[in-house]
Amino acid sequence: MPQAIIVAHGQPSDPDPAETSLARFAAQVDALTQDVSVHSATLAAPGRLEAVMDDLPSDAVIYPLFMAKGWFVTSALPKRVGNRGLRILDPLGVDPELPTLVCTALREALTSKDWVTEDTDLVIAAHGSGRSRNPSAVTLEFSETLGGLLPFKTLNVGFVEEPPSIADAASGAGAQSLCLPFFACTGGHVLEDVPQELERAGFQGTVLPVVGELPPIQHQIARKLDAAFAAV
Template sequence: MHSTPTPSAILVAHGSPADPVPQQAWMQALAVRVRFWLGPGWQVRGTTLAMPGALEAAVAALPGALIYPFFMAEGFFTRRQLPKRLAEAGVSAPRQLPAFGHDPGMPALLARVVRDAGLTDGATVVLAAHGSQVSRASATITEEMAEHLRRDTGMTVRTGYVEEDPFLQDAARGIAGPSLCLPFFATRAGHVAEDVPAALAEAGFTGKLLPAIGEHADAARLIAAALQRA
């Protein structure tokens, strides 16, 4: 009688090369929360590309695991860097899922976060994202989510980026009435902790700054659902 293979998954984020330990620990904690939603029988590890040897150790511990990219966009890191690193670790044909930002439950999560913030009709949401001078991947998914937010909440939604036009400090400037800024980021790394608040301060933005969407309690539930579907 053959035993059923234990389902497993590895959650992979970018991390911070300058200070890899905090983000590595955060991903390990996220793995615990995801495993809670998956229930018994699953093995889940969280890691980053930035932590030396961590991805390789996770792959060695969970061969054949589903690979879940904890990134907001399908771009360079999910399509080239992560597969390259996995191949170097001996995974020739990884079962890699779509990035977190492309999850089909993301529009509903964003809308719920905005509504839970208590904004009234006529309020403005600034959706802050990474952006890029060389790729449209981040802007494409961000603009898609902004359109969902407009349709689902009926609120005014502006998009602003850290690394491309329209820059966040410009998008957040001159807003009258109730407002908030929602960072469309996976983790609270340098951009969310430093660049986003600095841009909002430069703009004179007086609305509320929410945590990164990847920090929301329901992020783990979305990931677990994606892993179960796979």
């Protein structure tokens, strides 16, 4: 049976909870694939990725649960893979179908509240980076495409690690507003920084799950894994 590993960053200060959460996520994706066995590992858990890779054949693939094709995906991850020969697929954040998939989830959220898109503010809360423009560029490209698909009243983007801040982006959003955390996993930034910034802005709207946990995403990852082996 074809083998795959979903890899996320994890939490260096406390690796176990993120490992457990990712394992649960991978099990859900595994149930959605046609014939791919799906494993998981975070980069933060010492030796975890190497242990999983050593138990798999060299034709296994890695799906990076990251929002940008940045340093972790292009440098840190290949270095950890070494000469094992495993293929690294494109990460979640650069999937060309991502805006459409997120639109589906946003429409469901709007419908559940009987909200009209044109009367709703959307705040996208993302990581950003003080060292590289790549993460924010991916987020801004995503937001531009999303805005072309759904005509929100306002659509503002804010970052944890670069301006504009999430508080700045959320300032002025009305009670009929949604916040979409543009993150692959629910980690420290989502649990601490994003809520603090929204509180600082006086945000009164609804905070959605992170992009990686929206209902259509696991199905998409399963399709990507099936396709990775169908193309061989």
